[in-house]
Amino acid sequence: MGKPNITFRLYAITGENYHPGRSMVSVMEQAIRGGADIIQLRAKDTSKRELLAQAYALRELTRRYDVPLLINDHIDVALAAEADGVHLGQEDLPLAEARRILGEDRIIGISTHNIAQALEAQAGGADYIGVGPVYPTGTKPGRQAVTTDYVREAAAQVRIPFVAIGGITLDNVDAVLEAGATRICAVSAIVGSDQPAETARAFKQRIRAYNAHGASASSLKQVLINGRQEWTDAVTIAGLVEQYGLGAKRIVVELNGVILAREAWLHTSVDEGAKLELVHFVGGG
Ligand SMILES: Cc1ncc(COP(=O)(O)OP(=O)(O)O)c(N)n1
Numbered sequence: 001m002g003k004p005n006i007t008f009r010l011y012a013i014t015g016e017n018y019h020p021g022r023s024m025v026s027v028m029e030q031a032i033r034g035g036a037d038i039i040q041l042r043a044k045d046t047s048k049r050e051l052l053a054q055a056y057a058l059r060e061l062t063r064r065y066d067v068p069l070l071i072n073d074h075i076d077v078a079l080a081a082e083a084d085g086v087h088l089g090q091e092d093l094p095l096a097e098a099r100r101i102l103g104e105d106r107i108i109g110i111s112t113h114n115i116a117q118a119l120e121a122q123a124g125g126a127d128y129i130g131v132g133p134v135y136p137t138g139t140k141p142g143r144q145a146v147t148t149d150y151v152r153e154a155a156a157q158v159r160i161p162f163v164a165i166g167g168i169t170l171d172n173v174d175a176v177l178e179a180g181a182t183r184i185c186a187v188s189a190i191v192g193s194d195q196p197a198e199t200a201r202a203f204k205q206r207i208r209a210y211n212a213h214g215a216s217a218s219s220l221k222q223v224l225i226n227g228r229q230e231w232t233d234a235v236t237i238a239g240l241v242e243q244y245g246l247g248a249k250r251i252v253v254e255l256n257g258v259i260l261a262r263e264a265w266l267h268t269s270v271d272e273g274a275k276l277e278l279v280h281f282v283g284g285g
């Protein structure tokens, strides 16, 4: 089977209390459409039966969009629903036990609150770590914020992917990215938004603007993608398609009104003001 790809940038976690009257699946679908590229099912006060039902529903959704699904806390539910992995905290089952049960093909993420925990999780074979809560948050009330100081430490010392989490909104995400985070996770800011897709898209853009390849603002070009103004540092169409996580997918690219053959993507540059349509064919049903 092999471990699923975990080159994510925007991690969205469920939080049903934040969207009364809207279904979890539709809210998470909007988050994915906006650019969330990994999803976690987290429901702290739900029966295991209900959690499993939610996991099945999200499994169907995430398969359709080819996005990894992780289950918070519950390895048995992750296995039963054939999820891609689990997220575990410092008080959950230890990493070594989880790895023994889940094997190498499943993703295991570990919450950390200081650099010692981060290095321990890294040495123990975690696939990624959570760094937080960066800011105080109503989603985990009473937890002490680790501040962007810990994000800075993680950026300097951690060699596996790390994702910043906790109280992150569009108003403070730049400070988190400035501190060195290249992956952002949010619950309330995304699922509590009236427009989860728009919010996810805005997060994704900010992440890209500071992106991992060390893009400086001056290398960014403004382009129109599917009718939206976006910033990119991609040099070629192939690079841009990759940045949008669409490299392995069935898509058609139209550049300035002309369909571009896949063979030409690598040799066609992305110019300031380019107008692109990226049409992604979603598989399944
Ligand atoms: C990506 C991510 N990071 C941190 C957490 C928190 O996990 P934990 O500390 O076990 O707390 P609970 O979420 O179980 O309340 C997370 N879930 N995801």
Ligand SMILES: Cc1ncsc1CCOP(=O)(O)O
Binding pocket: 111, 132, 133, 134, 136, 137, 138, 139, 140, 165, 166, 167, 168, 185, 186, 187, 188, 189
């Ligand atoms: C689950 C979790 N772990 C650390 S902070 C947090 C909650 C993040 O939620 P929000 O994005 O709403 O602050």
Ligand SMILES: [Mg+2]
Binding pocket: 072, 073, 087, 088, 089, 092
């Ligand atoms: Mg936990």
